[in-house]
Amino acid sequence: MTPRNDREVAELLDDPEYRHAALYDAVERLRDIDSQMTASVPFSRGQKILGAIGAAVIIVLLVLFTIPAVAGLVSIATVVYILALIDRLTIFRRGLVNGAIVIPDDEARMIPDDELPLYTVLVPAYGEPEVVGDLIAAMESLEYPHDKLQVLLLLEADDEPTIEAARDMGSHDLVTVVLVPPADPRTKPKACNYGLHFATGDIVAIYDAEDLPDPLQLRRAVAAFRAEDETVVCVQGKLNFHNARDNILTEWFVADYGIWFSYLLPGLMASRAPIPLGGTSNHFLRQVLDDIGAWDPFNVTEDADLGVRIAGNGYRTAVLDSLTLEEANVDAINWVRQRSRWYKGYMQTWLVHMRRPVDLWRILGPVAWYRFTLLIAGTPLIACMNMVFWLIMVVWIAGQPKVFADIFPGPIYYLSLISLIFGNGAAIYMNLVAIREDGRSGLMWSALLVPVYWVMMSVAAIKGMWQMLVNPSYWEKTFHGLATGSKDEADDSAVSDADAGAARATEGGTP
Structure with missing residues (x-):
């Protein structure tokens, strides 16, 4: 009823x-x-079998052929890094050129x-x-x-x-x-x-x-549904924070959200790829929400899962240029709790939707399917691998052990060097572009220090992947009300910054 x-x-x-x-x-x-489309069972029987076989093969190879096996794993990881970098820059460029719906x-x-x-x-x-x-x-x-x-x-x-x-x-x-x-x-x-x-x-x-949503957001969403075709059943508003200047962590978080909601999600929209929704400011057509089963109560990033399920049912999500302000985490431990839940939920989402990979391929097409895998599974896995490669780099700088020449064969060594220099440079570049286009030039110095933020991401990803194995449906609560600045003053600043960014967006052009 x-x-x-x-x-x-x-x-x-x-x-x-x-x-x-x-x-x-x-x-x-x-x-x-559809019992297969829920994270109530973290791993399907087939996934458990494939996972066990894959782990056994890797362990045997590492024991019998240690150096060649490590070199092979490093080579695979390096290629994944390069592919992810190219794809992320492509999506970012499309989002920068096309933007959200205004x-x-x-x-x-x-x-x-x-x-x-x-x-x-x-x-x-x-x-x-x-x-x-x-x-x-x-x-x-x-x-x-x-x-x-x-x-x-x-x-x-x-x-x-x-x-x-x-x-x-x-x-x-x-x-x-x-x-x-x-x-x-x-x-x-x-x-x-x-x-x-x-x-x-x-x-x-x-x-x-x-949340402090744009007062006109509901009306804008109605207008967006009317302007788009009938395949659009969800509208996602932009999110950012009212306490950007509380500390360096909140400044990193603001740039992070700026890249995600202002450029990457619009880029995915332009590519007609699945859009992992944010946890708030989503607007759904009620009838379709009922038809596809609403939210998965066992998935700890139910928003990302629902966004993928929308795409998996042949529908689309539009990104709306309407800002909702939230409170950014000012506490590092609280931030890690939140981010580890997100990483865990992304992996839950990928595992659920890859239970029928052929069906998903047919609906999304090969490019969107590939992008779904790189984004949803690649985001937490690459964040975990970062810690391993940073440790390798530290050991190499400290002593340059000869064995590293064996695990980084010629072509892979140069690909790794490209990934190190251009990958990190591109990530910092995207942060700088995001804060410039959003009118937050005061965050430039924190954007240059963002590698420290990546270390925190890696810690959160490792924690999330461990929880994926031992406590997959546990919802780590994020505590709010910890902001130290004046909400009203910060709110005015954030709104003016957003207005400045919107003005730049209407000018067009690229950096």
């Missing part, structure tokens, strides 16, 4: 049988539709209120009592008729501090609190699936509780 008004929602929230059925569906829907303010406001569809915003929150007040203010700032806007604040039923904070705000005609019954897995996608049963909207959006 899909409720169509607040009265029906209230009735369903009071119906224990409906709540029980909604909880079952939130956990089991995707598994009931819906001007007057065009967004031009749509008559009576032609706007019903809209539901899902806001999952857990252990975040400090952001409830900001959430309500952010939702009230959205320029969308309140009689067509439903905001569901999804709280775990045993999260007393956040529930109490919501109660302290009093009753609110825009925000409805939905208590999600405690049940495994304790994940954000399970909460979103549960909340979907009380959604009245024809379009469903996701925001995190601490």
Whole structure:
């Protein structure tokens, strides 16, 4: 049953049988539709067999033919690095040239209120009592008729501090609190699936509780759906941070997001490749979301998985030039927790969708399939391999052992040198371009120091891959409310920087 008004929602929230059925569906829907397309089983039987055989072959080769085996592995890794570098630069260039979809303010406001569809915003929150007040203010700032806007604040039923904070705000005609019954897995996608049963909207959006979205974002998304063809069933807004200058970690994080949302995702859109969604500011056509099984409650990057599943069902995602501001992690340990979950989720997503590689190939085509593998599986694996190659470089500089000449045969040595010099140079170049185009030139020095950030990425990737083996569905909570700067002042700065970047984007051209 899909409720169509607040009265029906209230009735369903009071119906224990409906709540029980909604909880079952939130956990089991995707598994009931297609048990192969969920991360509830981390590795399929075939993947376990292939993995065991591959590990056994590598171990035997390393024992019997140590130097040739190491040289072979180094050669394979080096070729993967070069391919990933070429592909990343290609995507970046396309994103720089094409950009995201731009819906001007007057065009967004031009749509008559009576032609706007019903809209539901899902806001999952857990252990975040400090952001409830900001959430309500952010939702009230959205320029969308309140009689067509439903905001569901999804709280775990045993999260007393956040529930109490919501109660302290009093009753609110825009925000409805939905208590999600405690049940495994304790994940954000399970909460979103549960909340979907009380959604009245024809379009469903996701925001995190601490988000500050562009007030016109919902209207821009409606206009984007109208402008695109019927294959576009999801619109992804851009994300960045309001506390960019808190410390060097937040500065690195801002440049990281700038590259990802302003250039790489638009580049993927232009390439018609699968787009791994961000965890917030996604806007979905409700009917298609229901048809493809909504979110996988067992995947810890449910957004990336859903983006790939959208593509795997023959649909597309559009990237919208509309900014949502979040809080960047100011604490390194908290950052590693978050990033390790993302890396683990990327590997979960790749493993799930590679259970039917031939079907995916037929739907995506060879180029998009190749790009999906390099991006979704390559991102965490390359981050792990970085640590190994950095250690090799340190040992080489320290003593130049002769054995290195054997494990880096002639052609591979030069490819490795290209990867070292041009790969790192290209990565720094993309950071510099991103901060320049987004009007954040004050972050230039942190962009030049970004190799230290890559070391943190590698640590997070190794942690995530270990958890993939021992605790795949564990959701590491990211703590918010740690920013040290003034939110209002930083917000003004971030918005002005974003406006400057948007102005540059309309000028066209390349660096």
